[in-house]
Amino acid sequence: MTASGAETTAVRVDDLAVEYPGRRLSAPHRALHGVDVVVGDDEVVGIVGESGSGKSTLARVIAGDLVAPKGADPAPVIVGGDATVLGHRLRGIRRRELTSLTFNVAYLPQDAASRLAPELTVAEVIAQPILERDRLYNRKALGLRVATMLDAVELPLAVFEKYPFELSSGQRQRVAVARSLVLGPKLWVADEPTAGIDVTVRGAISHLIARLHEEGSFAAVLISHDLSLLRRSTSRVAALHDGRIVGLGPIDDLLAHPEHPFLAGLSHANSTVSSDAG
Ligand SMILES: Nc1ncnc2c1ncn2[C@@H]1O[C@H](COP(=O)(O)OP(=O)(O)OP(=O)(O)O)[C@@H](O)[C@H]1O
Numbered sequence: 001m002t003a004s005g006a007e008t009t010a011v012r013v014d015d016l017a018v019e020y021p022g023r024r025l026s027a028p029h030r031a032l033h034g035v036d037v038v039v040g041d042d043e044v045v046g047i048v049g050e051s052g053s054g055k056s057t058l059a060r061v062i063a064g065d066l067v068a069p070k071g072a073d074p075a076p077v078i079v080g081g082d083a084t085v086l087g088h089r090l091r092g093i094r095r096r097e098l099t100s101l102t103f104n105v106a107y108l109p110q111d112a113a114s115r116l117a118p119e120l121t122v123a124e125v126i127a128q129p130i131l132e133r134d135r136l137y138n139r140k141a142l143g144l145r146v147a148t149m150l151d152a153v154e155l156p157l158a159v160f161e162k163y164p165f166e167l168s169s170g171q172r173q174r175v176a177v178a179r180s181l182v183l184g185p186k187l188w189v190a191d192e193p194t195a196g197i198d199v200t201v202r203g204a205i206s207h208l209i210a211r212l213h214e215e216g217s218f219a220a221v222l223i224s225h226d227l228s229l230l231r232r233s234t235s236r237v238a239a240l241h242d243g244r245i246v247g248l249g250p251i252d253d254l255l256a257h258p259e260h261p262f263l264a265g266l267s268h269a270n271s272t273v274s275s276d277a278g
Pocket residue numbers: 020029030031049050051052053054055056057058073074075110
C-alpha cells in the first residue's frame with residue numbers, strides 16, 4: 001500500500017459496526033463491533049471465526065449485499081464507522097451506486113450451490129450473469145467463456161448440458177464458484193468457497209485464485225475453515241469472535257502465536273490433524 005493508501009486498496013473497513021434491524025418481537029441485533037480490515041487491490045484476505053461470529057455479515061457488507069429481497073430476512077445495516085469498497089463508501093449508499101459497485105464485485109454466498117436455478121443447464125447457469133447484463137452477447141464467445149470457467153474449476157465439459165440436480169453437491173459448489181467469477185470481477189467475496197468440495201479437487205479453487213491474480217488486478221475476501229486454502233491463497237487472515245477482530249496476520253503466525261482462545265483452539269485442532277496425517 002502507498003502512503004496515501006486509497007488507490008491500492010480494494011476494501012477499507014474502518015471501525016465498522018453492523019446491525020440487523022429488529023422485527024416484531026425481536027430487538028435489533030448488533031453483529032459487528034468496531035471492525036477494521038484493509039484488503040489491498042491485489043490481495044487475498046481470509047476470515048475465520050466460530051459460527052455466529054459475524055463472518056457472513058462482514059462478507060455481505062463488503063459485497064454490497066445490503067438490500068434484502070421482499071420476504072427475506074433483513075439485510076445488515078451499517079450503524080457505525082464505514083466500509084469503502086473499490087472507492088465506494090457503503091454507509092448510506094444509494095441503490096444506483098450500489099448497482100455499479102456490484103458490477104465489479106462477485107459475491108459467493110454460503111448457500112449459492114443450493115440456489116442454482118433448477119430449470120437451467122450448467123452452461124446456462126454459468127452464462128446467466130453475462131446474459132442478464134447483455135442479452136445479445138456473442139454466443140460463440142459466451143460458449144468459450146463458460147468452457148473456460150468449467151475448466152478452471154476442474155469440471156468436465158460433459159456437465160455442460162446437465163441440470164444442477166444431476167450433479168453432486170461438490171460439483172454444484174464448483175458451478176456456483178464458476179458462475180460467481182464469470183464476469184471477471186475486481187473483487188471476489190466468497191463465503192466458504194470449498195464447502196462440500198472433495199479434498200482431491202479443492203486445490204482447483206486455489207489454482208483458480210492464482211490464475212486470476214496472474215491475469216490482472218484481483219482481490220478477494222475468503223471466509224473459510226479450510227486451512228490449506230487459507231495457507232495457499234491468503235496473505236493475511238482476520239479472526240472474528242463475537243463480532244470483533246481478535247487476530248489479524250498470516251494464518252501460520254496466528255496459529256503459532258494464538259492471542260485468543262478461539263485461535264488457540266484452531267491451532268490445537270490443526271496440530272492434532274497434522275500429527276494424525278503424519
Ligand atoms: N438476517 C439476520 N437477521 C438477524 N440476525 C442475523 C441475521 N443474519 C445473521 N444474524 C445474526 O448475526 C450474528 C452473526 O451471524 P453471521 O451469519 O454473520 O455469523 P457467521 O460467523 O457467518 O456464522 P456461520 O459460520 O454459522 O455462518 C449471529 O448472531 C446471527 O444469528
